[in-house]
Amino acid sequence: NAGVTQTPKFQVLKTGQSMTLQCAQDMNHNSMYWYRQDPGMGLRLIYYSASEGTTDKGEVPNGYNVSRLNKREFSLRLESAAPSQTSVYFCASWSGKSNQPQHFGDGTRLSIL
Amino acid sequence: AQSVTQLGSHVSVSEGALVLLRCNYSSSVPPYLFWYVQYPNQGLQLLLKYTSAATLVKGINGFEAEFKKSETSFHLTKPSAHMSDAAEYFCAVSEYSTDKLIFGTGTRLQVFP
Numbered sequence: 001n002a003g004v005t006q007t008p009k010f011q012v013l014k015t016g017q018s019m020t021l022q023c024a025q026d027m028n029h030n031s032m033y034w035y036r037q038d039p040g041m042g043l044r045l046i047y048y049s050a051s052e053g054t055t056d057k058g059e060v061p062n063g064y065n066v067s068r069l070n071k072r073e074f075s076l077r078l079e080s081a082a083p084s085q086t087s088v089y090f091c092a093s094w095s096g097k098s099n100q101p102q103h104f105g106d107g108t109r110l111s112i113l
Numbered sequence: 114a115q116s117v118t119q120l121g122s123h124v125s126v127s128e129g130a131l132v133l134l135r136c137n138y139s140s141s142v143p144p145y146l147f148w149y150v151q152y153p154n155q156g157l158q159l160l161l162k163y164t165s166a167a168t169l170v171k172g173i174n175g176f177e178a179e180f181k182k183s184e185t186s187f188h189l190t191k192p193s194a195h196m197s198d199a200a201e202y203f204c205a206v207s208e209y210s211t212d213k214l215i216f217g218t219g220t221r222l223q224v225f226p
Contacts, residue, residue: 042203042218090156098145098207099164102214104157
């Protein structure tokens, strides 16, 4: 029972390099999310996708792009990585029912030098 | 807009002592509320959720939380701390009208022998 799977788990980039973080869920959820986690700031929403074919900006979208490839997969792309994007990135999925929780992946730890 | 406040970014208790982690929310209507736990280098795991049924909610690992509408609070408690409870805890609220979770900034719990 995989749930939400994120790849890679760790990555080190140089400033200016590009990178795509992958996320896949096997729970048939309509909604998927990308968050970043920074010390003392909790989780902040970068982008989300309420359903296949739709994406919307969250609280901190600058410097990122997303693709909802199909119902299962939601990728996050850094076109030109900056040191300020050093963070832990979490993908989550949700059934769409408010009384149900979001399910999270184990995260991608990204360092940009 | 909804918001979540977690008082105390760090809480330290002795093993066997009461754990109390505070969470207050702002909302014009009773929201859905969640507590998540994050162990080192792992993703977020649901501890418990409030979905407008019983105001006292029991979760995993002996944790529970009480929804108090008059205080707009959803504090997390555990009668007796265990070393394995050391982790970061996040309170989150789900809005009725949107499909996004709003997270607090987290509380790191340390348990001393």
